Amino acid sequence: MYYQEKKTIATLIAGVMLLAAYCIYVFQKYQSGVIDMANDLKFWASTMLIFMGAGIVITIIILIVFHIINAIMTEVSKGEQEDPLVEDEMDKLIQLKATRNSYIVVGVGFVFSLVSLVMQMPLAIMINTIFLSFLLGSIFEGFSQLFYYRSGIKNG
Numbered sequence: 001m002y003y004q005e006k007k008t009i010a011t012l013i014a015g016v017m018l019l020a021a022y023c024i025y026v027f028q029k030y031q032s033g034v035i036d037m038a039n040d041l042k043f044w045a046s047t048m049l050i051f052m053g054a055g056i057v058i059t060i061i062i063l064i065v066f067h068i069i070n071a072i073m074t075e076v077s078k079g080e081q082e083d084p085l086v087e088d089e090m091d092k093l094i095q096l097k098a099t100r101n102s103y104i105v106v107g108v109g110f111v112f113s114l115v116s117l118v119m120q121m122p123l124a125i126m127i128n129t130i131f132l133s134f135l136l137g138s139i140f141e142g143f144s145q146l147f148y149y150r151s152g153i154k155n156g
Helices: 003-032 041-077 089-118 123-151
Strands: none
Touching (some): 003 041, 003 123, 041 123
């Protein structure tokens, strides 16, 4: 498995953990009746800011642990390992295509959030749709990278 694939898996773990934690937290608050869907925009803003900060910290910690484990495993195997800092044309093309796929997910989520406003749904639905589309876009980018590394990529 390539270094980039392993790194992508580590990043995906962080993204899925953040998405699961956010959904569980919001669902518990909604079930307990703490959230007023129509008027409690301060709750949504503060919750999303907290989870964005937590996501950054979680991602950094997971990547640090990944790099430590990868360095140990490389040293133990003492095999010829590719230089993780070197990116070839295939890596750049995979990153570009995965980023494009991520933007598509975010764009569709943004359109759905606008549709929710047109349908006169609460602003909390719009804000959550945008936030979740960014989270899902990031996760979809990781899965796209894994797919392209596994199946190969055509330049065209």
